[in-house]
Amino acid sequence: MIELISLHPLLTAVVALVALSIPFGALLGFAAIRFKTEGNPIVDQIEDLLPQTQCGQCSYPGCRPYAEAIANGEAINKCPPGGEATIHDLANLLDVEPLPLDAEHGAQDVKKVAYIREDECIGCTKCIQACPVDAILGAAKQMHTVIADECTGCDLCVEPCPVDCIDMLPIATTVQSWSWQLPPTPEEQLKRSHIIATDRQPEVSA
Amino acid sequence: MNQRLPNTLSNNMPKTYPTPGGVHPPQNKAQSTSRPIQQASLPAELVLPLSQHAGAPAKAIVAVGDKVLKGQCIAQAKGSISAYIHAPSSGEVTAIEPRAIPHASGMQDNCIVIKTDGEDNWCPLQGCEDFSQLPASELVEQIRLAGITGLGGGGFPTAVKLISSDTQASLNKAIDTLIINGTECEPYITADDLLMRERAQQIISGIQILQHIIKPSTATLIGVENNKPEAIAALEAAIAEANANNITVVSFAGKYPSGGEKQLIQILTGREVPSGGLPADVGIVCQNVGTVAAVHDAIVLGKPLISRITTVTGQACAQPQNFEVLIGSPIAHVLAQAGFDASACQRLIMGGPMMGFTLTDTSVPVIKATNCLLAATEAELPSPPPAQACIRCGMCAEACPASLLPQQLYWYARSKEYEKLEELNLFDCIECGACSYVCPSTIPLVQYYRASKADIREHKAEMHKAEQSKARFEARQQRLEREEQEKAEKRAARQAAAKAKLAAAAQAGGEQELDPVQAAVARAKAKKAAKAAAAETEAGNSTAKPETKPTDEAN
Numbered sequence: 001m002i003e004l005i006s007l008h009p010l011l012t013a014v015v016a017l018v019a020l021s022i023p024f025g026a027l028l029g030f031a032a033i034r035f036k037t038e039g040n041p042i043v044d045q046i047e048d049l050l051p052q053t054q055c056g057q058c059s060y061p062g063c064r065p066y067a068e069a070i071a072n073g074e075a076i077n078k079c080p081p082g083g084e085a086t087i088h089d090l091a092n093l094l095d096v097e098p099l100p101l102d103a104e105h106g107a108q109d110v111k112k113v114a115y116i117r118e119d120e121c122i123g124c125t126k127c128i129q130a131c132p133v134d135a136i137l138g139a140a141k142q143m144h145t146v147i148a149d150e151c152t153g154c155d156l157c158v159e160p161c162p163v164d165c166i167d168m169l170p171i172a173t174t175v176q177s178w179s180w181q182l183p184p185t186p187e188e189q190l191k192r193s194h195i196i197a198t199d200r201q202p203e204v205s206a
Numbered sequence: 207m208n209q210r211l212p213n214t215l216s217n218n219m220p221k222t223y224p225t226p227g228g229v230h231p232p233q234n235k236a237q238s239t240s241r242p243i244q245q246a247s248l249p250a251e252l253v254l255p256l257s258q259h260a261g262a263p264a265k266a267i268v269a270v271g272d273k274v275l276k277g278q279c280i281a282q283a284k285g286s287i288s289a290y291i292h293a294p295s296s297g298e299v300t301a302i303e304p305r306a307i308p309h310a311s312g313m314q315d316n317c318i319v320i321k322t323d324g325e326d327n328w329c330p331l332q333g334c335e336d337f338s339q340l341p342a343s344e345l346v347e348q349i350r351l352a353g354i355t356g357l358g359g360g361g362f363p364t365a366v367k368l369i370s371s372d373t374q375a376s377l378n379k380a381i382d383t384l385i386i387n388g389t390e391c392e393p394y395i396t397a398d399d400l401l402m403r404e405r406a407q408q409i410i411s412g413i414q415i416l417q418h419i420i421k422p423s424t425a426t427l428i429g430v431e432n433n434k435p436e437a438i439a440a441l442e443a444a445i446a447e448a449n450a451n452n453i454t455v456v457s458f459a460g461k462y463p464s465g466g467e468k469q470l471i472q473i474l475t476g477r478e479v480p481s482g483g484l485p486a487d488v489g490i491v492c493q494n495v496g497t498v499a500a501v502h503d504a505i506v507l508g509k510p511l512i513s514r515i516t517t518v519t520g521q522a523c524a525q526p527q528n529f530e531v532l533i534g535s536p537i538a539h540v541l542a543q544a545g546f547d548a549s550a551c552q553r554l555i556m557g558g559p560m561m562g563f564t565l566t567d568t569s570v571p572v573i574k575a576t577n578c579l580l581a582a583t584e585a586e587l588p589s590p591p592p593a594q595a596c597i598r599c600g601m602c603a604e605a606c607p608a609s610l611l612p613q614q615l616y617w618y619a620r621s622k623e624y625e626k627l628e629e630l631n632l633f634d635c636i637e638c639g640a641c642s643y644v645c646p647s648t649i650p651l652v653q654y655y656r657a658s659k660a661d662i663r664e665h666k667a668e669m670h671k672a673e674q675s676k677a678r679f680e681a682r683q684q685r686l687e688r689e690e691q692e693k694a695e696k697r698a699a700r701q702a703a704a705k706a707k708l709a710a711a712a713q714a715g716g717e718q719e720l721d722p723v724q725a726a727v728a729r730a731k732a733k734k735a736a737k738a739a740a741a742e743t744e745a746g747n748s749t750a751k752p753e754t755k756p757t758d759e760a761n
Contacts, residue, residue, distance in 0.1 A: 063679075132679050134685075150674070180657040
């Protein structure tokens with residue numbers, strides 16, 4: 001045996017490598033089938049960060065399609081409801097630079113909830129069909145109303161209403177929802193208080 | 207018995223354990239301890255916020271115009287963590303409307319307003335002679351109905367904390383120690399001190415009721431700082447009188463904040479409440495002395511919680527002292543009785559100087575959690591100089607009683623790195639203010655932590671809502687798909703049925719109508735032909751018409 005190896009070193013090396021590669025190849029092939037991931041996991045991770053308002057302001061028909069687009073290289077700054085926080089989270093996840101919100105798709109607004117002026121509602125069900133999260137309750141020729149807790153404030157029901165009876169009302173702060181704000185940073189405060197004497201002097205106009 | 211007492215005092219003094227951090231701000235307690243507790247006078251109007259406890263707001267059960275008696279229930283607890291509210295005096299409900307409430311936001315919230323009639327008529331009370339005959343669950347229910355909340359300042363509904371011993375056993379959280387908090391470590395406040403001095407019997411009776419409910423297996427400890435010798439003596443005497451040998455008063459050298467629940471537990475037992483956990487997780491229930499006295503009133507006398515002892519102090523008060531105040535009394539009314547000088551008062555604080563908040567309006571009422579009203583002059587509590595940059599001295603970390611890293615928390619709070627904040631256990635911060643107190647740059651550290659905590663909670667609520675919206679969106683997509691599919695199936699079924707019918711007809715009818723399409727085409731052709739014929743005859747008529755027309759024109 002040793003003689004044979006020493007006589008044909010090249011041949012033995014080839015034979016040994018082939019002998020090794022067959023079981024390893026089989027193992028890899030098996031693992032590829034056995035542990036196959038369904039779909040693209042990054043899309044799920046991106047989707048988890050999006051606010052799920054399903055508003056379509058990003059020009060995609062919902063949060064999932066936008067998540068898929070981001071996974072394929074779309075910009076991360078097209079989601080006004082998520083705002084800076086979402087862009088920041090997405091930038092962290094994808095390890096890219098956070099961009100300022102793209103103004104083309106709207107500005108970040110205060111949180112709102114849809115409100116149907118019920119006296120004026122004619123019961124046309126158009127808003128019900130438009131609501132992406134089934135947060136409007138009603139039936140044909142019956143008054144409709146918004147389930148405020150489920151409303152994402154996406155605005156999609158306002159446009160289809162033939163009698164314009166839907167308002168988007170900003171969510172008011174109550175004693176229960178009130179919270180402390182971050183104080184101005186020392187740098188800001190010092191700037192404001194003009195502790196340095198020269199800062200206090202009015203600017204000399206030339 | 208009386209002979210044995212000195213022995214228990216000197217020899218068997220239970221061990222106390224050191225705690226991290228803490229500060230020693232000037233006590234300023236002597237001003238208000240020289241006078242006994244005084245009954246505050248009856249105000250013309252009582253304002254009772256529906257949300258004056260931790261948890262959900264109560265639900266009003268009276269209407270405007272209703273006459274109420276003192277002690278009558280006017281609002282019910284809504285949900286599991288909430289508290290009942292009772293009329294503090296007799297009179298008429300004049301309004302249920304938003305009024306300014308004592309809250310750091312300075313906002314308004316729904317309140318029941320009672321115009322007092324000056325008669326102070328009690329509703330019928332049902333006291334209990336011997337509480338030991340009643341089961342624990344019944345006592346807890348009575349405490350709940352009496353609207354008792356933590357009177358130390360937290361305002362957490364007491365009944366929620368007092369799960370009976372049976373429930374605890376089933377939860378595998380057997381309580382071995384009952385701790386009564388008479389520490390009162392915050393400067394200026396002396397409400398608990400005076401209560402212990404003057405109403406020690408009430409406190410001991412209340413403790414016995416709690417012992418009956420919780421059945422602590424090893425010890426019942428009253429923790430009192432050693433700067434209150436009169437209170438300790440009064441408690442010892444009351445224990446001797448009641449022959450309650452299983453209650454021990456433990457005194458220890460004070461620092462701020464040794465009266466925090468977790469801190470006191472560590473001082474008395476050496477056990478640390480786990481991060482995010484409750485005292486019950488380490489076999490302990492902790493109640494404030496004021497709460498315990500209220501439990502006595504509720505069970506033995508049947509009186510709901512309608513008044514509390516509040517310290518009114520500060521240099522802007524001519525006679526600083528403790529008052530027994532009806533809940534809902536406007537603070538202007540209470541301050542006036544202590545000789546309040548509005549022009550001298552620079553800052554009016556509800557609570558103590560460390561953890562209290564500034565009030566801007568003196569029309570707000572005293573609530574269940576109001577342990578102190580501090581009317582401070584500029585000399586007493588100078589307005590803080592502007593915050594300067596952190597110099598990384600590390601004094602805040604030495605002062606922190608929860609062993610956190612305030613400086614790190616400060617940096618991460620500024621840069622809004624919530625994950626890091628949670629990793630550094632921001633939520634274990636008790637907001638005691640020790641770090642801000644020692645900070646040489648006078649940075650309002652606690653405000654950073656409060657704001658960050660609120661932001662994190664809001665962020666989590668948003669995440670939760672996003673998840674819910676996603677589920678609803680997906681459910682809707684599935685529903686739409688299902689409906690589409692059902693429609694398609696129905697269509698297919700109809701087609702199949704039509705075909706089957708046709709086949710049957712073809713078999714039955716033979717060759718007359720082989721194909722409905724052909725038949726329809728034939729029918730259409732026939733119709734067309736008929737139409738064409740009609741049109742032709744009409745055309746014939748119309749061609750005849752022009753002949754008459756020229757004659758018309760000629761005419």
